[in-house]
Amino acid sequence: MSKQLENAKNLYLRGIRDGEIKEVHEHYMGASYTQHSTGVPDEKAGFASFFEDFFKRHPKRDITIVRTIEDGNFVFVHVHQKLNDGESQWVTADIFRSDDEGRIVEHWDVIDAYPTSIGDFDPIYGDFSLTDLDKTEDNKKLVRRFLVDVLQNGEVDLFDHYVSEGLIQHNQEIPQGGSAYKEYLVDKQVNYDFVFKVMGQGDYVVAYSKVWIAGQDYAHFDIFRLKDGKIVEHWDNKEVMPAKADLTNLGKF
Template sequence: MQAYQNINKGEAYWVTTDLFDTDENDKIIEHWDVISAYVKNSNGDKDQVAGPTEPNDLDKTTENKELVRTFLCDVMVLGQSDVASKYVDFQNIPVHSESTVDEPQKYEGCYEQVFKIIGQGNTVVAYSRVFYQGQEVARFDIFRVQDGKIVEMWVNQEPVPPKEEWVNGGKF
C-alpha cells in the first residue's frame, strides 16, 4: 500500500509505502514501511502518487513477478547494465519519486538484498536493501509491467537508521 499523508492541516506531507504479512486468519503478523517527504512535482505526470491504481492483466502475475525478480537480480544487484534493455528502457521510463532520488540506472549494482517481491497482474512491488553513495537505504520499487517490459516505476526510500536506533529488528 502506498499512501499520501497530509498531517495537521498541511504542516507536513508524507508518502508512506507499507507491506503487511498476514497469517491464515488475515491477522497482520509482520510489517515493513518506508516514509519520505512528499514534494509536489511541477510535472503532475511524475508525481510520487500519480498514475494507475488498479492492476490489469491478472493472468500474468507470475510472469511479471519473475520479470521484475530477474531484472532486480541481473541489473540492480549484479550490476549487469548490458542486459538492462531486456527489461526496461531507462531513457524513457516515467519514474515517480521524491526529487532527491536519482534515476534508476544510477542504482545498478547497488542493491544488496531484495527482501520481498509481491505482485498482482501488471503491478509488482519489491522491498530492498540498497547501498548508494555510502548510505544504506530501505527502498520500495513499484513496477508497472506491460508486454514483457517494465514501463513505469514508483520509488520510495529512506535511510536506514544506525543500529542503536532500531526498533523490532530494524527495517529488515
C-alpha cells in the first residue's frame, strides 16, 4: 500500500471513525489542508472544529472503505458510513491530493444518502479488484471521450460506441442495461457542465464533474468499470451544489 493511500484510509478510519483528530493532523495531513467538503471549514483547524461537533452528534460510527484507486498524487475512496447503529447511512465519494511525502493536503467529496430499499445491485457494494493495469491510459481516454461526446455535447448516437448493452447499473433510479442508462440521460436532460477531474487505475475510471440533471446543478461522481474497450459497470454519487452564500470553504471544485 502506498503512503498516500495509507494516509487517506487513516484519515477516514483513525480520524472520522475513531475520533483521533490529533493523530490525523500530526501523521496523515500535510502542513496545510484545503477543504472542498460542504459545510466543513478550510484548513486543519476547520477539519477539527467540524468533526468535534460531528462526534457529539454521531457517537457510533461504522465506516467501510469499499474501493480505492490511485492516479499520480491523487487517491479516490468510495465509502459507506453507518452512523448511530444505522440511524443514518451515507455513501461518500472522495478525492484526496497528497504532497510529495504522501501526506494529504486537499480534499473533495460528494455525500449522498444510502437508500432504504435496494434494487438489483447495491449503490456502493460489489466485487472489486483492479485488473488491466496496462490499459489505464486507454480507459481514461475512452471515458474522457464519452464525457465530451455524449454527456457534454449530447451526441447520444455515439452512446453505444462507449457503453455495453449489458451494463451493470448501481444507480437506483436507472434500470439495468445500456439502453436504460441512455434513456435516463435523455429523459432527465443530463448535461455535464464541466468535468473537473478524471482518475484511472486499470479497469476503473472515476470522473468528478458539475452536472445538470432535470433542472438542478449537482456535484457528481461517476465510477466506471471498463472491459474490452467499453463501460460495463457504473456507480455514481451526487450532491446538490451549495449556494455561494452558504460556503465555508472554496466550494465543491
